[in-house]
Amino acid sequence: MDVLKVSSKSNPNSVAGALSGIIREKQIVEIQAVGAGAVNQAIKAISIARGFLAPNGIDLVCIPAFTDIIIDGEERTAIKLIIKPWNK
Structure with a gap:
């Protein structure tokens, strides 16, 4: 599964474009x-x-969870959001 890492300085439009491309693919x-x-x-x-x-008939579902990651040798808790198409 592809992982997008988002920071407080990330451009939401850029992240949305990457997210949309991965969802389509x-x-x-x-x-x-x-x-x-x-x-x-x-x-x-x-x-x-x-x-x-x-416009392509794709809606999204978001599954939130916690995950532990290492940043600069230090363990941190991150929010993990799994995004996938919603099958109605």
């Missing part, structure tokens, strides 16, 4: 975000991606 993507600002940008990106994918 592989049907599933994981977003990792550490901190409130990064989670905010990730949620914005998912919302924008829904708009990109809607």
Whole structure:
């Protein structure tokens, strides 16, 4: 599964474009975000991606979870958002 790492400085439109492309190609993507600002940008990106994918009849579902990651040799807890098409 492809992993997109989002920071508080990530451009939501750029992340949305990458997210949309991966969804079209592989049907599933994981977003990792550490901190409130990064989670905010990730949620914005998912919302924008829904708009990109809607004309093709694709809606999204988001499954949130926690995951432990290593940043600069230090273990941190990140929010993991699994995004995939919603089969109605």
